[in-house]
Amino acid sequence: MIEPASTTGPDRLPPAIGLVGDVGMIRRLKALALTQPLHDLDVRKAHLDGADFAVYAMAELGLHAIDQVTVAMDFDRGADHDQVRRRLVPLAAAQAPGRPAAEHERVASWVLHNLINVGNVNRGFEAGYGTVHADGRYERRRFDFKLLVEFADPHGEIYLRATDEAVTVLVGALDTDITSAQVAAEVALDTLIRRGRLADARSAAEAARYRTVQYAEQLRRHLDATRRNVLAVDWLHAMPALVDEALQHVEQRYRYENAILTHIRRYRDSADDADHKRQAADLVAIVGDCIRRHTQLQARLLEAGAVFRAEQDRQQFAVASARGGIDLHSQLLLPTLALPAGDAQRPAMAFFPGAVGVRTPRAPRVLDLVDLLLRPVVERDTLGAEVVEAELVALAEPARFDDETWARALGLLELDPAAPRRLSALLADARRGDDRDVADLVALLALHAVNPRVDASRQAGETTLTVAVDDGTPLHDPEFGGADLLVGRAQIVTAPSAAESSDPAGITSVLTEVRAASGAAVPAGRRSR
Amino acid sequence: MSWEPDTGAPDRQGAPIDTDPMNAGSVDSGSVDSGSVDGARRAERRRADAHDASRLVSFGLRPRLVPARDPDYRDLARRYLREAEFAALTQAIAAGLGLVVLDVSERAGLVPAGAEDSVFAVRIGDYARRAGGEHRAADRLLHALAQLAVAALAYPRPADLADASYVGRVSVHGVDAFVRETCRLLAERTAADDQNVDPPVDAPRLEAAWRLYARRASTGSTRDARRLAGSTTGIIARAMNFLVESGCLVQVGDEAGGTFRTTPRYQVQVRELAADAAFEELLTLGVITVTDGAGSVRVLVDEPALLEMTSAGEAADV
Secondary structure: OOOOHHHOOHHHHHHHHHHHHHHHHHHHHHHHHHOHHHHHHHHHHHHOOOOOOOOOOHHHHHHHHHHHHHHHOOOOOOEOHHHHHHHHHHHHHHHOOOOOHHHHHHHHHHHHHHHHOOOOOOOOEEEEEEEEOOOOOEEEEEEEEOOEEEEEOOOOOEEEEEOHHHHHHHHOOOOOOHHHHHHHHHHHHHHHHHHOOHHHHHHHHHHHHHHHHHHHHHHHHHHHHHHHOHHHOOOOOHHHHHHHHHHHHHHHHHHHHHHHHHHHHHHHHHOOOHHHHHHHHHHHHHHHHHHHHHHHHHHHHHHHHHHHHHHHHHHHOOOOOOOOOOOHHHHHHHHHHHOEHHHHHHHHHHHHHHHHOEOOOOOOOHHHHHHHHHOOOOOOOOOOOOOOOOOOOOOOOOOOOOHHHHHHHHHHHOOOOOOOEEHHHHHHHHOOOOOOHHHHHHHHHHHHOOOOOHHHHHHOOOOEEEEEEOOOOEOOOOOOOOEOOEEEEEEEOOOOHHHHHHOOOOHHHHHHHEEOOOOOHHHHHHHHO | OOOOOOOOOOOOOOOOOOOOOOOOOOOOOOOOOOOHHHHHHHHHHHHHHHHHHHHHHHHHOOOOOOHHHOHHHHHHHHHHHHOHHHHHHHHHHHHHHOEEEEEEEOOOEEEEEEOOOOOOEOOHHHHOOOOOHHHHHHHHHHHHHHHHHHHHHHOOOHHHHHOOOOOOEEEHHHHHHHHHHHHHHHHHHHHHOOOOOOOEOOOHHHOEHHHHHHHOOOOOOOOOOOOOOOOHHHHHHHHHHHHHHOOOEEEEEOHHHOEEEEOHHHHHHHHHHHHHHHHHHHHHOOOOOOOOOOOOOEEOOOOHHHOOOHHHHOOEEO
């Protein structure tokens, strides 16, 4: 756009000057436009329903939001929505302490959504400006920009990154050379500390940190492009220059920041004012963070060469094929994207029907059509279908022995306390019926009675319980083996308190409690032991 | 429909139906006396052929069916490849229905394409119908571009399109990154040409297509955690799901926003029809790109050591 001065005659001089001025003008207009969304926040808060939002300084919250995202940005990721919102809520609360927490939450979300510009399909902003052409023609143009952009990580989680434009708005250094601005910030910071102006020093340190983020972002983008195609990035001149510059820069800044850190520490330790002390401590933290970021950037810079070489090896030695055919990328996609939107429609839409193939048309019967037309609109429930409350029934295992068997078995064991019986005799009685299970149950009950649960029976209020004692007689039975137990009924009496206290829970107490009612069964058992 | 698959052989008796356009009325008109039995048998065979040929067309109209999964389909495809007469008959039946047989192979089966104004053809208007309002034109273009981009990444090299055994692998995020990278290249190119002035306000159709794409958000959070339909990944996902329904892609995984592989049918459709149609349009617009046939996109084999999670779907890079 800038014409060489030699070709301009005396009569063409004014427009040429106008154009040179125009470039700066465009930059300033764009810089101005970038602040617009922040001002809009304060303008539009009046239209928010629900409450009076005039107390909130929305632009301030907006700047804080961009701040949070920028600080959270590192080489690979950004901030997630919740994280930013969480940080904004206390700020909103500080602005309007009397308001409910839900409102603070709402304000924070509103600010964040507006900075992403959720309502716009592009999720971005646009601003208009005009340029004057060399021939005096005035043309309106549109400037598209974004402040916060959403990206998806490999797992599909969405995170936010601040755009270069947003960082520029924050730093306030509109359209300036990164390097010189950084050095200027450095010097300013150093002087400010020496003079003891810590609040200013703090803002300068923060500005320096944002620039570091910008540097890293630039490098990241170049490395990403290199991974896709080595040839896409100029590794002969531009990239080595950038890496050298950045490395030099890191080195310089590292020296500076360490010097500054020493200064501030000294200041912090010698300051008398508590407020100054705290400010200095804050500054130490910020500069510390700067140093950490620089170390990270330096590590990436040192890797950059290796990335390039690895990618070159990987990409250059890929097998190239020599067969012809249409090249979808360079012959179709690239030229189509380069066309103006109006023209690009034609090739793109010509491609579509062929690529997707055929569809069998679905022709409903007239009868179905009537149904279809008369069917009321399905109201979509945001919550989806109601979850059916399942009726859960505890899975009960069927009893091994049925009631009749139990009745008969227990009937057999209803012994006269005075007359204990042998197990073999009981089994013989049980087998007399046609139910074979009765014998099984009797055997089991007898076995159970060898060590009866006296406490449980007593608590249940029973006065007698079945006991079985092994007196050494072997059992001769086709189905069961072991001892031919002596089964009888014993009476439960409350033990004397002395016995209880001396042996509260032992087996001896059981034995003392169970005094033989029969006079035969238990003594017999005791004898055998 | 009359060509609905029917397992029984044609056994309808009565007057011969003149469905065969190839040799109608040319064989048996004079030979009734000498061999009426012979003539009747020939007519019956002709009907059987017509039945088989239309059956093959009907198989071709079921986009997700492949010969490998249906022995009848496989036999008919083989017969098409073997018998020139049967092939001609099939093509004639397809033509009558408003279809063009692009290719028949054992791998892809019969691949039909809708002739112009055919009831079987899909129109972009039906596809991108939901878009409305001021972004209607932009959305339609983005939808169409997404289809083009999916194909371009699915077959990154010219040779891939020609190689019938090639199976492409694409992912939603991969395609988005691919187009955005192309947009970046174009932005750099225009910056180098010193044309990097912003688009005029009142002429949206003069704005370069890549700007339209680059400006659109690539992803976005939604209230119900679904993919944002208007974002570029949303548009690409829709394109891919549509291709899945059309039997052009098969989903193989969920990584990178959904990963898909191509089917032989898709390759035939892109190679035989879509690419040429788009290329012709570009020619009419005066855009001619000459390549050496080696391809501008290099396909790299990712070394396992360098393999990242995201690069699984992005084997091909700009």
